[in-house]
Amino acid sequence: MPNTDFLSNPVFVALDTPDLKKAEKLATILRPHVGGIKLGLEFFMAHGHYGVEKIADQGLPIFLDLKFHDIPNTVASAIEALFQAIKSPPAILTVHTEGGEAMMRAAKKAADKGSKVVGVTILTSLDQSDLGVIGMTGTPESQVEKLARLARRSGLDGIVCSGEEVEQVHEEWRDGFFVVPGIRPADSVVGDQKRVCTPADALDRGASILVIGRPITRADEPAEVASAIARQLRRK
Numbered sequence: 001m002p003n004t005d006f007l008s009n010p011v012f013v014a015l016d017t018p019d020l021k022k023a024e025k026l027a028t029i030l031r032p033h034v035g036g037i038k039l040g041l042e043f044f045m046a047h048g049h050y051g052v053e054k055i056a057d058q059g060l061p062i063f064l065d066l067k068f069h070d071i072p073n074t075v076a077s078a079i080e081a082l083f084q085a086i087k088s089p090p091a092i093l094t095v096h097t098e099g100g101e102a103m104m105r106a107a108k109k110a111a112d113k114g115s116k117v118v119g120v121t122i123l124t125s126l127d128q129s130d131l132g133v134i135g136m137t138g139t140p141e142s143q144v145e146k147l148a149r150l151a152r153r154s155g156l157d158g159i160v161c162s163g164e165e166v167e168q169v170h171e172e173w174r175d176g177f178f179v180v181p182g183i184r185p186a187d188s189v190v191g192d193q194k195r196v197c198t199p200a201d202a203l204d205r206g207a208s209i210l211v212i213g214r215p216i217t218r219a220d221e222p223a224e225v226a227s228a229i230a231r232q233l234r235r236k
């Protein structure tokens, strides 16, 4: 069974790097200060399940963010292939909610070995004007709400959304699992994120876990930043 012991510290640090040694080093120094590790496409493309296992060996729960988005059979088969290859299932996996209900159902069924499956809604790098360009009507909030309902109906455990929508979706889906990226401690660089929130606000609004990458990993002293965030959240 995956290690899901992340409730004492809701911070999952995103180790977005193709450099295995660097990821291992960061995992080692951040281990006492975070609740889990998120590995995504950049890391997985470079090191696959072997790299995931190396990081998982450090004992923290792994959120494997591969954002599956394809037809139901392809997504289910990809998850089954991952579970065959990897020593133990990740604690959390992502699919795109826009893949539709049948795909999400198939993903959840394929991941029944114990991974939580959460649906990515509207990426935190998009704002209202970006949605217009894609041809989506409505606000990010209304889209996230709609996709959250679809994810719930499809049997997923929860969704990924920004701190701007999490309160509203949490109101409606009390036992949902809410992953909030786009986290920026006060004064940190926003970069390509557009819908951002501080760690404390995201937690107050109902986030289950917070995904934080560059504000920690690109800091001069990553362990100090992670430890300060953990202290701040513990005081709440």
Ligand SMILES: O=C(O)c1cc(=O)[nH]c(=O)n1[C@@H]1O[C@H](COP(=O)(O)O)[C@@H](O)[C@H]1O
Pocket (backbone or CB within 6 Å): 014, 016, 040, 065, 094, 120, 122, 123, 124, 125, 160, 161, 181, 182, 183, 193, 211, 212, 213, 214, 215
């Ligand atoms: O699924 C995700 O984790 C995700 C969804 C989303 O809407 N926005 C988002 O930023 N993420 C991920 O969260 C992490 C954010 O990293 P930083 O912006 O460096 O804190 C990256 O690994 C993204 O892939």
